[in-house]
Amino acid sequence: MPPSTSRTLISSSSSCQICPIFSIPRRPFATSQYLFSLPPESPKYIEVPRPLQSSYPVKPRVKGVLPVPRDIFQTRSDKKKGSLEFLNAAAKEPSSTTVRRGPDAERIQWKQRMAEVRRKNLRQGVMELRTRKLAADRIHTAYSRRRQQEHEDLVNRPEREDERLTKPSVSKSIRDFLAGSLHTTPTAEQVEERRLRHEKREQMKEMERKDALHTLYMQARNFIVTEEQLDQMVEKAFGTEENPVGWTHSNRGLSPWEEGMPDTIQSMLSRVQKTAGSSGYELANQRLKKIAEELTGGKI
Template sequence: MSLARSYRTATRQVRCFSVSTKLRVGPESPNYIEVPQTLQPDLPAKPRVKGTLPVPREIFPARRPDKPTPAYISAVTPEPSKVKTIKKNDPNAETIAWKQRMAENRRQNLREGLLELYERKQTTVASMTRRSAAKQARRERVLRQPERDDERLTRQSVVQGLMEQPSILPDPDREIRIAQSRERVLEKQLQKAAERNNNLHTLYMNARDFIVTEEQLMKEIEDKFRESGVEEWRSDTGTGTNVWNKGAPPTIQSIVNTQTKDDNGRWRIEQERMKQVVEEMTGGKM
């Protein structure tokens, strides 16, 4: 069917509209939708500079005051200890002469560069010092200058009774509250110090059982995990020291029965209570 409709069917396809070359772009192009432009051209956008510049290196630090001296310059730009003689028949004569000229240029540039940079630094520091001194002098002059007549004459009048009133509200209990706060702070510091000393003493007492050497570790592993046939494997009356002969973990009911009905359990509880009493009396862990 033809796009240009008529009373009779067309024998071939006919396009009755035209598309400009500018609009022959895909939807992914930013020119797919034509946006009207202003008559006055827009200013070009400032390009975004990516990254950050490194901090300039301090060439003459305070710890190296000898850099601009002739001794330092002569030390960093020494003359060649052995001057190579160029033979006329040498095929590399031009290359050797060019290398010697380049080396001399590098030494000369380093000498002149150090002196010029030091002179530039001295000039910059002197200029900064002058500007800073001028700003400080201007600030002092502005602070010490008398009040202007227009400000003095147009200033609001204040009753003498209001001027004599203190700017801070009276606080008669201030010293008492400060003393109480100081006592509370001192008490907390003493509690922290006592707690720290107690923790250090507990660590010292428990350090006797610490494993600090490889021999102690191997001995402890041998005692806890040995597989030799010892008395611990022959009966279940005692738990022993072997980790494989501990049996099932105790239940809450068995722990309560042991502590209340068994003589060994009651004796253990008494020992723990006695230990706590002794620790409180001596002021340290047992």
């Protein structure tokens, strides 16, 4: 707000209106508020129309967080707060009630009265706090039980007809799992069935292991284990410098391309189909081989 003009200045200006030194604008007397008396930084400097209906006052935001109230009835002694034993031990009565005489008698009596008031206030305050705590615990317990009962009612309520008709198709095992009707502990029949299935699976593994070992034993006779056998197989496959391997029927060609183009997939398939359809020699040979393997118990 601008500083107010002193009375002497106003009186002098009113008395001497002709002098330009003391001529200042005088504020007219009116009931309306003078607009320019507010500074520009004021929120009311610009007039904003307001609704006729009054709005609710905005609640101020309380900063900070209230601390958790401590449990005043938690004590390390075996006496519970609020009991007569605790109150008698906390606010003990005076051992002697003799009336003092002398110059300090009035002050001592005043101290005794104040001590009695403190004992009374302590007992009354503890009892009221205990009553309020019991009431708060009772309200909290009732609220918790009501919420728990509402939750159980919502969980155990039957399925609505519209939900049953509009829900997607789910398998019975998943429905049982969601409903909690699956048996967590297997029965004796299930345990026996699982044991037999496990024994059968182990027997199959043992048979496959023995078959693989026998096949390895039968095929081990063709393994190359010495350098002499390796030299013989190399000479048999590639020949020697004196007697190279021939690629023709007369064993004279030194290149595999002398016999012509290699067989294509179509030619090999047609040859196999022709052999299988025209003669049953290959099929009979394969059957005899399988029969011999079954009789001997291993690969041949």
